[in-house]
Every structure is written in structure tokens, then in C-alpha cells.
Amino acid sequence: MEHENALIKEKSPYLLQHAHDLVDWLPWGEEAFKMAKRDDKPIFLSIGYSTCHWCHVMARESFNDPIVAKLINETFVPVKVDREERPDIDNIYMNACQLLTGTGGWPLTIFLTPDGRPFFAGTYFPKETSQGMPGLKEIILKTGELWEKKPEDIDNAATEITMAIKRMNAPTQPHEIQERIIDVGFEELEKAFDHENGGFGSSQKFPLPNHLYFLLRYGLLKEKKALEMVELTLDKMRLGGIYDHIGYGFHRYTIDPKWRIPHFEKMLYDQALMAIAYLEAYQTLGKELYKETAEEIFEYVIREMRSPEGGFYSAEDAESEGEEGKFYLWTMEELREILDSHLLCEFFNAKKEGNIPDETGKPSGENILYMKNIPEKFAEEKGIDPTEFLKKLEEGRRKLFNYRSQRSPPNKDDKILTDWNGLMIAAFARGYRIIGDKRYLKASKDALGFIMEKLYKNGRLMHRYRDGESAIWGNLDDYAFLIWGILELYDATFDEEYIKLALELSEELNRHFKDEENGGFFFTADYSDSLLIRKKEASDSATPSGNSVHALNLLRLGSILEDETLTKISEDIIKSFAAKIKRIPIAYTLLLVGAHWHQKGGSSLVIAAKTKSCIPNKLKSTFIPYLTITLKLEDSDWSFAPETLRNKKVLNECTYYLCKDKTCHPPTQDPETIIDILTK
Structure with missing residues (x-):
């Protein structure tokens, strides 16, 4: 036995x-x-x-x-x-x-x-x-x-x-964050940046999307070089072996600096955070490749990581049949037999002796598929019609996908975590807003519905669901990441019920997680298990910290609702970690995004309107850092909002109230005036 x-x-x-x-x-x-x-x-x-x-x-x-x-x-x-x-x-x-x-x-x-x-x-x-x-x-x-x-x-x-x-883990005394720290953060990232391969570091390479979020905003508002860093990183990652070119989605990291040899596990949070990075970069830089990458990530998640009930599973293993990467690797013989194309083997950089080493450093005979260039440029170099080559490439990908589907797949970790689902809800909602695919909105809403039905008990979130059981009190990340997802759903639908739900969850954080003395939020609630210490941190790791995400949540909510109380709590979070940010800014890049928003003042647009058609399409398609839009329809209930917002009335069919960079403009009925001010 x-x-x-x-x-x-x-x-x-x-x-x-x-x-x-x-x-x-x-x-x-x-x-x-x-x-x-x-x-x-x-x-x-x-x-x-x-x-x-x-x-x-x-x-x-x-x-x-x-x-x-x-x-x-x-x-x-x-x-x-x-x-x-x-x-x-x-x-x-x-x-x-x-x-x-x-x-x-x-x-x-x-x-x-x-x-x-x-x-x-x-x-x-x-x-x-x-x-x-x-x-x-x-x-x-x-x-x-x-x-x-x-x-x-x-x-x-x-x-x-x-x-x-x-x-x-001792708390530091809160103090003002220096304006110069944003520039220091960029300078540190530039020093750590790999100018040949993109990304940060010289050996292993991790996606680090928080760095990319900061660089995108810094690049748009101050230093264009930051955008070049984002572009090189996203290009190299998308072409490299860290990306699954056959079934889509990102592996966890690579063991080499060129993004080629991955550690093969796939995590839900990487898919969510990288989808958002590619969507923001698509809006900013206009590259179709970035839109396609986000779409492919979503296809992978819907196909492989979505439970029948609507929640998202946690991860797929690096191993199958006890061997790391076995599901994803190919011999040259297999590729030639399946593809019947020397050209596609060359495109994917496959070699007879293999393109990855074994444990001794010798050629392994196995290949990970990666690209050195985008398909269109490869076709041009070979003197082939790019359209024909793209067609041939997609046919080859399908053949490899079907063949690979017959292999023993990696194990799936099918527990459903509130925090990681919050990130995926955010990504799908953002995907719907930018790309317009209704499947993404449904995936986002279904996942939120699952969380609220299975993991929200008596006004408190639970952390994990599996096999019919919800367990473990929710932590800061569960609340912060889910609120992020809910706010993205608001931006995608302009249904004020999402704002009410975000406020409800935020109030639970204030009651049971807040450090009243020094600002910021503890990782665990005051009713959670007693451990060696009660931690409070804001440095980012593979996922962003709950404090940095919630600082941004509160900034968004404060701006949407014109509620200075919420903005002040956000500011207190940043102040509570100011000493630590000063020591190592590069460890707090998402909190630097919040600090940057505070410094710039951001833009808040309230649209008092009779219909949703008053929202200018250009504002949906353009990435404008630190912009919030509040849609106040005549028949909607905003009684929960501060008086300043409630008093903004429809003066015509559409009335636009805009404040930008700490200056408020007169109300207008002309959307072009608003777009001109926001896109200057």
C-alpha cells in the first residue's frame, strides 16, 4: 500500500x-x-x-x-x-x-x-x-x-x-518623497538595462513588467529614450524562447541574457501583467505585433487556464513526464517531418545538434523555437513574399500545435487565487477596452462573478478556492489586485456599480490592514493568523506589491470620484516607504508610478451625459498616462460620491469637465477641445 x-x-x-x-x-x-x-x-x-x-x-x-x-x-x-x-x-x-x-x-x-x-x-x-x-x-x-x-x-x-x-521589516518614518527620485529611478533602470537584448540584468532574464509600466509613462512625459528601452525589451521577449510560439503565452524566465532558453513553467500572473504591458505599448507605439501578442496571450489563457466556472487557474508546470521542458522541445527530425520545410526550421533557429545545451554544456539534440527577426523581415531577407510566408508560418504553427497536443502535457495547478485572478480580470478588461473583443469582457466579468460568489464571504475576501473549498483569509494583494481588476472593468464599461464595489473592498482594507501610525497597509489583516512578524512592504517582485497597486487604485478612485480623502491615503502609502524608495528606487518602480502621478497631478475628465456615445473614441484608443474618465449619466446613481462630483450636471447632450496638471478648465460641449488639451 x-x-x-x-x-x-x-x-x-x-x-x-x-x-x-x-x-x-x-x-x-x-x-x-x-x-x-x-x-x-x-x-x-x-x-x-x-x-x-x-x-x-x-x-x-x-x-x-x-x-x-x-x-x-x-x-x-x-x-x-x-x-x-x-x-x-x-x-x-x-x-x-x-x-x-x-x-x-x-x-x-x-x-x-x-x-x-x-x-x-x-x-x-x-x-x-x-x-x-x-x-x-x-x-x-x-x-x-x-x-x-x-x-x-x-x-x-x-x-x-x-x-x-x-x-x-521595521516601519520607517513617513516623509515627503523628493521630486528628483523619479529621475533617479529612470537613471538606475538605464544603468541596469541590457542595451543589446533588452530587459535588465546580464544572466537570467525575468519579464519585470513593473519596470516597463514606469518606463512607458516616463518616456511619454519626459524622456523618449525610456520608450526605446520598452520597445527593445518587448521585441526581444516576443521573438525569444521565453515566448511559446506554438501555444502562446510567456514562460517564467530565461536562463540566458538573450531570452532564448526558458525555465518552462507558465504562471497566470505573468500572462496578465505582460498582456497589459503589450497593450499599453501597442497604444503608445502603434506596433501591430504588440496587439497580436496580447491577443495570443488571451487565447492561451482562455484555452488552457480558464475553469468551467469562470475563474482562472494558477500555473502550468515546467516538467512533463519528469523532464523539464519535454513538452516544448523538438528534435530536428521531428520538425522536418512535421513541417516539411527547411525554411521554417531555419526561421525557428532549429539545428541538427540542437540549439540548447545539456547539463554538461554540450549540444543536447533538442531545440527551443525562437526567432531572430519578425516574419516579414525574415521573408524579405530570403526574397520571399511576406504574405505567403506568414500563411506558411501559420500552417506550420498549427501542425506543430496539433502534434504537440498529443504529448503528455505539463501538470496544471488548478487552484484559483483571488490576487492572480484580479490581475487577469484587469488584463482582460483592458484588452476589451483597447481591442474591442467581447470575449475579453465576458472573461473578465465571469472571473469577477466567480470570485464574488465563491471567495467573498461576509464582506471579506478569501485567498484560495479549489475543489469546492474556499479557504485562507485574503491578504493585501487579494484586495489590491482585485480592486485593480474592478477599476479596469469600470473603465471598460462605465458601470458605476464597479466603483461602489471597489470602494467596499477598499474600506475593508482601511479597517483591517492599514498601519494607522505610519501609513501604508500590512500584508495580513488584524484577524489573520498570528505569525513571527506582521509584514508591511512595497518592493515589487514577480508580481507588484499590494501597497504599490493600492496606491494607484486609490489615486484612480480619488480622481474618478473627486475625493481628496482617497488621494491622501494614497499619498500616505508613498510617504510611508519614502526612505526605502530613496535607498533603492529600482526595487519600487510601481510605487514610483504612483509618486509620478502625485507629482504631475494627472488628468481627470468627468463627462456628464445623456448617453455613453459622449465618450470620444480617441480617448479609448490613446494611452494617456494618469488620466481617469468618470461617466455621469443622467439616470445613474452617484449619491455615494462627494458633492463636487454630484454637482457636475449635463448642460447639453454631452458636457466635459476636465482638470489636468492641477488646473481645471471651463466646462465644454466640444470633445475636440478636450482631446487637444489631453494630447498636447
């Missing part, structure tokens, strides 16, 4: 992956900590997620090895955490790893005292010591000996590390 541990009762796909490990895992909770205290054992905390390649490797090597598993079970109380279910736990203990090792990542391996204080940390460990890397067996044996013979040393180390984590 197959071994089972306590994770068998969990809903998380990641935890269920480990329910048959030989390690006697417990889920995070009271039982584990009580057992550790009762048995006087440290806790072996392992944090990961279902699509994490090295999590799978460590499980195969160690957690299912009889000797290592026995050592863990005898020495520790072993606890497994899905970082996507419990980002609050992951955030704290990732800090411990970064403090102790200077780096972080997953799987995250932490040893804790029975009261939850960390005293050892690392990421992936091989089973045996090799090439200077300590093996897990050796680490466990040494820890067991130390726990037994020198417990005071462990206690002292745990106290010291805990104090360091608390210092690291």
Missing part, C-alpha cells in the same frame, strides 16, 4: 503532490507546533509550489529516499507549505534565507524552533554533499547533534535571526 501522510487531506495541488512522500509531512498549523513542543524537536519547514522544477527534484532525491526521509522524521517535525496559498508565511521565512545566505528561491528549506523562530535556511540541497554543496543528510545529522548537545547555540541563533528579520 502506498505511503500516505497528513497532506492527503489538503486541497493544494502542491501539498497533494507530497501526500505520498516518505516524509511524514504536516500542514502548517497548531498541530505541528504543539507536536514540536511536546516532542522537543525542531521543525523542518519546506516551502515550494506545484510548478517548481527544483522542488520536484528535491522531492525525488530526498523526500522519497527511505534513508533521508527516516532522518527527517526522526529529527524534526516536518511541515510543508504551498507558497502560493500562504505567501504570508513564505515572505517571512524568505527574509530569513536572504539574511543567512544572501539569496533566496524555491524550494525554500528552513529549520525552526518549536515557537517558529528560524535558525537555519537554504534553498535546494542535494541528498549527498558534492562539489562544495552540503548534502541534506549531512545537514540533518549535524542539526540533530547540535539540537541535542548545544540547544543554547540554536536558541541564540534563532533569537538573533528573528531580531534581524524584525529590524529588516
Whole structure:
């Protein structure tokens, strides 16, 4: 009979992956900590997620090895955490790893005292010591000996590390943010920019859409060079192997600087954030390639990541059949047989010996498909009619897609997370507004309907839904990202009910997450589980921070409603992190977007009208930084809004009230006047 541990009762796909490990895992909770205290054992905390390649490797090597598993079970109380279910736990203990090792990542391996204080940390460990890397067996044996013979040393180390984590997360005194910091942020990004390949960094490459959002706005309002940085990055990403040219969507990152060799997992949040980046760039730069890329991302998400009930799944694995990338890689023989075209093989840069190395650095015989140039330019270089080549390319893509569909697909993490769904709701709503495809509006509305039906209980959001169960109190990101999605739906439909819902969720944040003393919002509510510390942060990672997103939400709501109270809370968020922004502006690029909006003043357009036809089409198609539009139809209810907004009346069929850069213009019935002022 197959071994089972306590994770068998969990809903998380990641935890269920480990329910048959030989390690006697417990889920995070009271039982584990009580057992550790009762048995006087440290806790072996392992944090990961279902699509994490090295999590799978460590499980195969160690957690299912009889000797290592026995050592863990005898020495520790072993606890497994899905970082996507419990980002609050992951955030704290990732800090411990970064403090102790200077780096972080997953799987995250932490040893804790029975009261939850960390005293050892690392990421992936091989089973045996090799090439200077300590093996897990050796680490466990040494820890067991130390726990037994020198417990005071462990206690002292745990106290010291805990104090360091608390210092690291101590609130800073709020103060005004310097106007110059926006320029410093750009200068830092320019220094870190790869001027040959786009993106940031010289080895691994991550999408980092927050940087692109900042650069687009900075480029439009101040320095055109910033737009060139965005354009090069989006072009290179779209052509590279980080993009799935056959089934669409972006992989998580690449292990090379040219965007060619991906780490193959696909995350929902990357699809949402990159779709928004390409849509904004399409509006700004007018490249059809950017519009097509957003459309392809949406096609992938609707096809692969949408549940029958309307919510969006979390991720697809990097592995299939135990091998990373197996689903996505091709031999030259396969390509020639399927495509029957040397030209398409050349276009996708396939080679007989393969175009990616194996673990030893030698040619692997396998190919990841990528482009060096857009199809039209490739056709011109070859003296081929571009239209004919595009037709041939699409035929070839379909053949490869159909062939690949017969392979064993990567595992799908089918839990539905409120925060990541909020991002996808925002992306689809933006896609509808810019492209006009009604499927996108339906996808956005259906997902919001799912969240409000399944994950909104008694005025509070829950974080995770799977297999009929909603669980775990919502965190700051859940509220902030969902409000972002709701505000995008307002911009797409001008239905004031979305504004009411955004305000309702925002009020819950104010009541239970706000740091009343220093400004900003804690990651967890005051009614959430008590952990080692209550974190409050604004630096961006793979996803933007909840504080930076909500600062922008409040700016939008304040501008839409002409409510200075909301604008002030947004300003307080930025002020509360001003000292940290000053130290490392590049870590807070989305918060810099909020600071830039405050400095510029933004533009707010109220349209008092009898019909929606009063909204100028040009304002739907043009990207204008820091513009909000409020549509006040005569028969709509704005009784919840401040008096200044309620008093704006229809003076004719359409009346436009515009304030721009802290200056308000006289009301007008001429939309061209408004467009001229906004697009100067």
C-alpha cells in the first residue's frame, strides 16, 4: 500500500503532490507546533509550489529516499507549505534565507524552533554533499547533534535571526518623497538595462513588467529614450524562447541574457501583467505585433487556464513526464517531418545538434523555437513574399500545435487565487477596452462573478478556492489586485456599480490592514493568523506589491470620484516607504508610478451625459498616462460620491469637465477641445 501522510487531506495541488512522500509531512498549523513542543524537536519547514522544477527534484532525491526521509522524521517535525496559498508565511521565512545566505528561491528549506523562530535556511540541497554543496543528510545529522548537545547555540541563533528579520521589516518614518527620485529611478533602470537584448540584468532574464509600466509613462512625459528601452525589451521577449510560439503565452524566465532558453513553467500572473504591458505599448507605439501578442496571450489563457466556472487557474508546470521542458522541445527530425520545410526550421533557429545545451554544456539534440527577426523581415531577407510566408508560418504553427497536443502535457495547478485572478480580470478588461473583443469582457466579468460568489464571504475576501473549498483569509494583494481588476472593468464599461464595489473592498482594507501610525497597509489583516512578524512592504517582485497597486487604485478612485480623502491615503502609502524608495528606487518602480502621478497631478475628465456615445473614441484608443474618465449619466446613481462630483450636471447632450496638471478648465460641449488639451 502506498505511503500516505497528513497532506492527503489538503486541497493544494502542491501539498497533494507530497501526500505520498516518505516524509511524514504536516500542514502548517497548531498541530505541528504543539507536536514540536511536546516532542522537543525542531521543525523542518519546506516551502515550494506545484510548478517548481527544483522542488520536484528535491522531492525525488530526498523526500522519497527511505534513508533521508527516516532522518527527517526522526529529527524534526516536518511541515510543508504551498507558497502560493500562504505567501504570508513564505515572505517571512524568505527574509530569513536572504539574511543567512544572501539569496533566496524555491524550494525554500528552513529549520525552526518549536515557537517558529528560524535558525537555519537554504534553498535546494542535494541528498549527498558534492562539489562544495552540503548534502541534506549531512545537514540533518549535524542539526540533530547540535539540537541535542548545544540547544543554547540554536536558541541564540534563532533569537538573533528573528531580531534581524524584525529590524529588516521595521516601519520607517513617513516623509515627503523628493521630486528628483523619479529621475533617479529612470537613471538606475538605464544603468541596469541590457542595451543589446533588452530587459535588465546580464544572466537570467525575468519579464519585470513593473519596470516597463514606469518606463512607458516616463518616456511619454519626459524622456523618449525610456520608450526605446520598452520597445527593445518587448521585441526581444516576443521573438525569444521565453515566448511559446506554438501555444502562446510567456514562460517564467530565461536562463540566458538573450531570452532564448526558458525555465518552462507558465504562471497566470505573468500572462496578465505582460498582456497589459503589450497593450499599453501597442497604444503608445502603434506596433501591430504588440496587439497580436496580447491577443495570443488571451487565447492561451482562455484555452488552457480558464475553469468551467469562470475563474482562472494558477500555473502550468515546467516538467512533463519528469523532464523539464519535454513538452516544448523538438528534435530536428521531428520538425522536418512535421513541417516539411527547411525554411521554417531555419526561421525557428532549429539545428541538427540542437540549439540548447545539456547539463554538461554540450549540444543536447533538442531545440527551443525562437526567432531572430519578425516574419516579414525574415521573408524579405530570403526574397520571399511576406504574405505567403506568414500563411506558411501559420500552417506550420498549427501542425506543430496539433502534434504537440498529443504529448503528455505539463501538470496544471488548478487552484484559483483571488490576487492572480484580479490581475487577469484587469488584463482582460483592458484588452476589451483597447481591442474591442467581447470575449475579453465576458472573461473578465465571469472571473469577477466567480470570485464574488465563491471567495467573498461576509464582506471579506478569501485567498484560495479549489475543489469546492474556499479557504485562507485574503491578504493585501487579494484586495489590491482585485480592486485593480474592478477599476479596469469600470473603465471598460462605465458601470458605476464597479466603483461602489471597489470602494467596499477598499474600506475593508482601511479597517483591517492599514498601519494607522505610519501609513501604508500590512500584508495580513488584524484577524489573520498570528505569525513571527506582521509584514508591511512595497518592493515589487514577480508580481507588484499590494501597497504599490493600492496606491494607484486609490489615486484612480480619488480622481474618478473627486475625493481628496482617497488621494491622501494614497499619498500616505508613498510617504510611508519614502526612505526605502530613496535607498533603492529600482526595487519600487510601481510605487514610483504612483509618486509620478502625485507629482504631475494627472488628468481627470468627468463627462456628464445623456448617453455613453459622449465618450470620444480617441480617448479609448490613446494611452494617456494618469488620466481617469468618470461617466455621469443622467439616470445613474452617484449619491455615494462627494458633492463636487454630484454637482457636475449635463448642460447639453454631452458636457466635459476636465482638470489636468492641477488646473481645471471651463466646462465644454466640444470633445475636440478636450482631446487637444489631453494630447498636447
